[in-house]
Amino acid sequence: MGMKTLDEKKILNRLFEYVGNMHIHSTSSDGTKSIEDIARIAQKTGLDFICFNDHNTLKGLHDGKEGWYEDVLVLIGIEVNKRCNHYLAYDVYDIIPDSDSNPQQVIDEVNRQGGFGFIAHPFERGSPFIDGGHGFTWNDWTVDGYVGISIWNYSSDWKGKAQSILTALYYYYNPGDAIRYPNYKTLERWDTESQKRKIVAIGDSDAHDYTFKRGALSWIIFPYRFLFRAINTHILLTRPLTRNFKDDKLRVYSALKKGNCFVSNDMIGDSRGFRFFVRWEDKEAIMGEEVEFRKGMILIAESPKKAIIRLIRNGKQIKSIMDRVLRYEVDEKGVYRVELLRPVFFKKKAAWIFSNPIYVR
Ligand SMILES: [Zn+2]
Ligand SMILES: [Zn+2]
Structure with a gap:
């Protein structure tokens, strides 16, 4: 953070x-x-x-x-x-x-x-x-x-x-x-x-x-x-x-x-301000975009509130944290998306946000 x-x-x-x-x-x-x-x-x-x-x-x-x-x-x-x-x-x-x-x-x-x-x-x-x-x-x-x-x-x-x-x-x-x-x-x-x-x-x-x-x-x-x-x-x-x-x-x-x-x-909370993007050299691409794989690419998800942020590549979860920001250095090609959950009642969680993928080809 x-x-x-x-x-x-x-x-x-x-x-x-x-x-x-x-x-x-x-x-x-x-x-x-x-x-x-x-x-x-x-x-x-x-x-x-x-x-x-x-x-x-x-x-x-x-x-x-x-x-x-x-x-x-x-x-x-x-x-x-x-x-x-x-x-x-x-x-x-x-x-x-x-x-x-x-x-x-x-x-x-x-x-x-x-x-x-x-x-x-x-x-x-x-x-x-x-x-x-x-x-x-x-x-x-x-x-x-x-x-x-x-x-x-x-x-x-x-x-x-x-x-x-x-x-x-x-x-x-x-x-x-x-x-x-x-x-x-x-x-x-x-x-x-x-x-x-x-x-x-x-x-x-x-x-x-x-x-x-x-x-x-x-x-x-x-x-x-x-x-x-x-x-x-x-x-x-x-x-x-x-x-x-x-x-x-x-x-x-x-x-x-x-x-x-x-x-x-939006029943879980105001989701305005959520962002998911990838950065490399002096370039950036946001969700929905297709980019060519390069070493050193960093995926960044930013949440308006602390949440469980799950990073998913090709349908499989590869990282999960409880925070406001997730960073991940892209190590291979794939379709990357994030989903955010928030606790609602005791140990129950509810899905809050689903990004569109960033397609690293
Ligand atoms: Zn209908
Ligand atoms: Zn219908």
């Missing part, structure tokens, strides 16, 4: 961080509030950008609803497919036809329009109380051309935990316990695929203000304002957003495509 060197200060000082909530449903599909109302909630919760992914519609986009709403940048994508292989697409202009049985067709169509996308809730486990117990999984891993995977989806994880009345009630009253750690299978798949090529991780909410009904009783699980303080995606830019909508949209999307972003569980 100790004093920061000038170089570290330099990279930290020239990055601008924006916090966003991704994968939101509005009244354009099965959400329960309008884009305007949801933007207002985002403003109150202090978010910088929100991304909508209504099912099989771009109504909001075609109605001209993208733009700045006070301090919140509203972007509109789409969620494609019905029973399986849900895909979150961005920067597209025309509806993408469903192809549950051939998700490659969906990915290709998104790319043909100049857009990009993420695999959503790939290992989702259904809940007997929602959608008749159906889990909307991703079934085809032979696909290519997608930018990344959502590694942490609040609504989906909650559903997977609510398997009985008792557990549903428990997780309703202890909503933080539903997201102690993302789905292991998703992380494993991400680690495996990212050894072949860059795979960007995002986190999302899948917010609907979903109403859970049991006889005469009903609960809203979970309100937008709650989910906006749970799983978020933070992007890092080299210059601030300008309020020029076209330019800002391009740059937010570009940071997401490049993986200059990290995923946080």
Whole structure:
């Protein structure tokens, strides 16, 4: 630990961080509030950008609803497919036809329009109380051309935990316990695929203000304002957003495509200020970037608060410390990422931050 060197200060000082909530449903599909109302909630919760992914519609986009709403940048994508292989697409202009049985067709169509996308809730486990117990999984891993995977989806994880009345009630009253750690299978798949090529991780909410009904009783699980303080995606830019909508949209999307972003569980604490980068000679690269291996490269992870910092190479943990800063001299090529955990209750820990990898090729 100790004093920061000038170089570290330099990279930290020239990055601008924006916090966003991704994968939101509005009244354009099965959400329960309008884009305007949801933007207002985002403003109150202090978010910088929100991304909508209504099912099989771009109504909001075609109605001209993208733009700045006070301090919140509203972007509109789409969620494609019905029973399986849900895909979150961005920067597209025309509806993408469903192809549950051939998700490659969906990915290709998104790319043909100049857009990009993420695999959503790939290992989702259904809940007997929602959608008749159906889990909307991703079934085809032979696909290519997608930018990344959502590694942490609040609504989906909650559903997977609510398997009985008792557990549903428990997780309703202890909503933080539903997201102690993302789905292991998703992380494993991400680690495996990212050894072949860059795979960007995002986190999302899948917010609907979903109403859970049991006889005469009903609960809203979970309100937008709650989910906006749970799983978020933070992007890092080299210059601030300008309020020029076209330019800002391009740059937010570009940071997401490049993986200059990290995923946080903001129920654990404010994660603004987290950084993960590599330094060698007089050069630096941040998460999401691919660099050529050189002797003397140092990986540095900086946490806004003391945390358990785990360094993972090619899916395997190689170092774990309890501190605010982790340093590691890179001794071999690999896909390096960090995950941070914080103690929540006695010996229980909860995952807090997941970096995107630095790819040392
Ligand atoms: Zn979905
Ligand atoms: Zn969804």
